[in-house]
Amino acid sequence: MHPQTTTQVTPYSLTYGTEAMISVEVGEPTIRRQMFDLTLNKKSLAVNLDLVSELRDKSKIRETACKLWASRRYNT
Numbered sequence: 001m002h003p004q005t006t007t008q009v010t011p012y013s014l015t016y017g018t019e020a021m022i023s024v025e026v027g028e029p030t031i032r033r034q035m036f037d038l039t040l041n042k043k044s045l046a047v048n049l050d051l052v053s054e055l056r057d058k059s060k061i062r063e064t065a066c067k068l069w070a071s072r073r074y075n076t
Contacts, residue, residue: 007059014059017052
């Protein structure tokens with residue numbers, strides 16, 4: 001998914017707090033999958049969950065700023 005221009009993050013990331021990982025080919029492991037560490041992944045997910053509200057707040061601020069900029073630009 002591509003990030004939204006106003007929020008700079010994908011809708012999936014805003015909803016779930018992390019990006020989705022889709023393997024290109026099921027039979028071919030990527031370096032990311034080979035280096036996967038379950039313990040580190042759980043810690044990273046916990047940190048991401050702690051930060052997701054901040055990410056949403058920052059996205060909302062960007063969205064509001066873009067709307068304000070657009071309303072000033074086109075309403076003059």
